[in-house]
Every structure is written in C-alpha cells, then in structure tokens.
Amino acid sequence: MSEHITQANKGKQWLAGDHHIHGKYSAKWDTSTNPPTPILRGDAQYATAIYAQMAKHHNLSWMVTTDHGGPNHSELNLHQAYPELVDSRKATPEVLQFFGMEFDTPGARHCSLIIPYSDNEASQLYNIEKNFNRREIEPDTSSRDSNEFMLKALRSMQAQALKPIIIANHPARLATDLGAFNKVTPAQLRSWQDAAPDVVIGMEGAPGHQANALNPDGSIRQTGRRGGYDDFPTMGGFDQMTAQVGGVWDSMLGEGRHWWITATSDSHMHYTEGRTDFWPGEYSKTFVYAEKQYDSILEALRAGHVFVATGDLINELSVLVSDEQGQQVDIGGTLKVKKGDKVNIRIRFRDPSQPNFGRGTPTVARVDVIQGDVIGKAANLSADHHPSTKVSARYTSTDWQVKGEYREFHFAIADIEHSQYIRIRGTNQANELEPTIDPPGEDPWSDLWFYSNPVFILVE
Helix, strand or coil: CCCCCCCCCCCCEEEEEEEEECCCCCCEEECCCCCCEEECCCCCCCCHHHHHHHHHHCCCCEEEEEECCCCCHHHHHHHHHHHHHHHHHHHCCCCEEEEEEEEECCCCCEEEEECCCCCCHHHHHHHHHHHHCHHHHCCCCCCCCCHHHHHHHHHHHHCCCCCCEEEECCCCCCCCECCECCCCCHHHHHHHHHHCCCCEEEEEEECCCCCCCECCCCCECCCCCHHHCCCCCCECCECHHHHCCCCHHHHHHCCCCCCEEEECCCECCEHHHCCCECCCCCCEEEEEEECCCHHHHHHHHHHCCEEEEECCCCCEEEEEEEECCCCEECCCCEEEECCCCCEEEEEEEECCCCCCCCCCCCCCCEEEEEEEECCCCCCCCCCCCCCCCEEEEEEECCCCEEECCEEEEEEEECCCCCCEEEEEEEECCCCCCCCCECCCCCCHHHCCEEEECCEEEEEC
C-alpha cells in the first residue's frame, strides 16, 4: 500500500501499534475497607513510561493504555493513571499514546476502549467508566451485567461528538469447543455493532499472552497454552473466530459488515519475570495505514486499513484491487463494479531481512487468497458459518517476484457475477495448509502468520 500514493494518502505509511496493554493501574482490591482500596501493581506491573519505552524499542508508533476497572476505578484512572500518561507522552513523544481502558463489558468479558485524543479525553473516559463499566460497582454488578446494559452504553458512545473505539478482546477464550462460545457470542458482537456502528469496529484476531509456553530463560514450558486459551486452543496463535475459514469472521464479512481484526500483546508482565507476556510489539503487531497523528490512526482503524502479523513475519502489505476504468482500493476499501466486470489484484508484501525479536529471520512460505460472497445481513444473529468462503488460491515463492525485501504477485477475477470480498493470509509454515490447533508447549516463534483485513467488491 505504501507504493500506492495519491493525494488522499500522501504522507501515510504503515504504523505498528498495540491497543491492549496493562500497567500498574490494573489493580487488585482490598475489600476490607469501604470503599475498597486499590492495590497498585496487583494484576500488572509496569508504569506507562516503561511501556512507552519498550514500545519504541520494538518499533511501535502508537499504543493504548488499557487497565482493567474495578470499584470506583474511574477515580483512579482520572487522578493517577491519566497524569502518568501525560508525563509519558512528554518522555517518549516518538510513540503516540492513547488513553483508554480494558472495558469490563456488561454481559460479556473484555473490550479495548480507545478514547480519541483531545483536551477532554480524561473526562470522556471517566464518564464512560463511571456510568457503564461493569466492575465499577463491585461487588454487586448484577444491575450492569447484561447485554441490554452494554447496548445502552454503546448508544451513549455512538452519540458522542468524538466517538471512541471498541474492539472485542480475546473473544473465544472461554469457548469450550469449536463453535461452542461462552460469554462472548456472534449474536452479541452483531448487536453491539448494530447499536454503535461507528464505535464497535471488530475483534482481536490474535490475542495476547503468546509467551505462555516460555520459561523466564526462554526454554519451553510444556504445559503452556498460547493466549491462555485453556479449553479450546488458538490456531496458529489466532482466535478460532478469525482462524477458521468460513467461520465467525467470514460470516460477518459475508453480511458486508466492516468487522476488522487486530493483534495485541495483552501485556501484564514480561515472561522473563515469570508471567506469560511479550512486550508491546515484541511479537504481535497491528499495522494501520495512516499519518503519524492521533486522528489519522483512529480513522485508519475505523476504516479497516489494517493488517496484523506475528513475529515480524512481514511489515508492509498491499492488496490492491483495480478495475479496467482505473478505480482502485486497498485493504479495508470497497470497489463498486458492474456485473460482468473484471478486476485485477496485486499482492505486495515486505518480508524483512533483519532478525525479529526472537532472534530469527522468518520468511513467508505461502500466501493464501480467501474469498467469500457478500449476501447481506444474516437472518440469524447467531450465525457462525459462511459456506461460500474458501481458500481460492495458494501462492509460494515460485509464484511471486522478488524485489529486494518485497514480494509481489498478480491475479485477476473476470466476469464478476456477484458481490464478494477478498482477504489475504500468509505463514512461514510451508506444509500447514490451515492453521492447526496449537498444542501445549508450542514455541510461538516457530509458528507465524499474518492476516489482512478484507477488500470488498460490490456489484451495483
């Protein structure tokens, strides 16, 4: 995409970031006092400034602080976490640092809540957290713990002049089997976006806690499961809602929904200090095509100009779709065509030659093109399957041109009959045609994937 320069995207570039990071204000609580007293560093360890420095070291351009809530945690965020963030911005201006939280979601689990950068960002988060965060009123959260209350919260956010962003975190972590969802369901996700289409933009495709199988010395802990997915595992490090072709993600894209995926660290404490996490950007990155400005990054997230990668497998990607009249769009875009038209697709990605932070130099072994029909809104909000979605083609190194660190190949779709979408997936696994269930004790650095968000081709 970086080569596709127009007046509209002049100055934009791929900027890596992380929207799910826990610091010392993810507290535990002393309930012997009234009100309960926060115990800082109870669930996560580091100051915001440390995370910003580590984000910079691992080549991130933006990050979001997302501490858990708790009883009256809105006061803690307003009076302690926010001043610390302001100081961290001054100390590490190279990293754009958004204010946010891991929203304790009514009727569900967790979402990243990202607040737009403004003079009123602290009060905006305070009001949302105070009025709607499920755990704000612990110990009895029953009045807030319903999907109806979540929809009320989302309608309030949708009505705000500066709209925040909501991304569902680790959506299938509590699933007990493939398609056996618990606490977070496809019906809930659809209802959220229907209530606040400019706020709810998608889900974590690759959850955090990817260092769960690493001991502090870097050796393998044979019982560790990637992502902390204990009942039904991740697949190639990705949540089943994303990884299964024709599954939940595709069922939503098949409606034409702008439902985007991201990848994060969910960092609480680094694995070398005994926990399960990488630093922000050390392993997982969410790339947005934007100018290095707060507003531009949020705009790119909302528009789906996003791809994700683990282990620095790639750091640039373009899925350029063009018609014979010269119209063209890239990741997250929509190209409108007439029935019978032909479109050309150029895939271009950068496979960096320098080592990643696991001290390896992975290469892309294969790229898959995934296509599905766009058939309109699902009658069943619980739909979790889209039968038309398939891997339409697989490409290997014999199929693409090599231009330094860049790889490029082309294909066409002729005589288009119906609306559809295209998304791209790639891996360093030459023989693993589909991402398999991650076994306990898998070295995360050995199994790397990238995913693009879709391009829609709509027949008028």
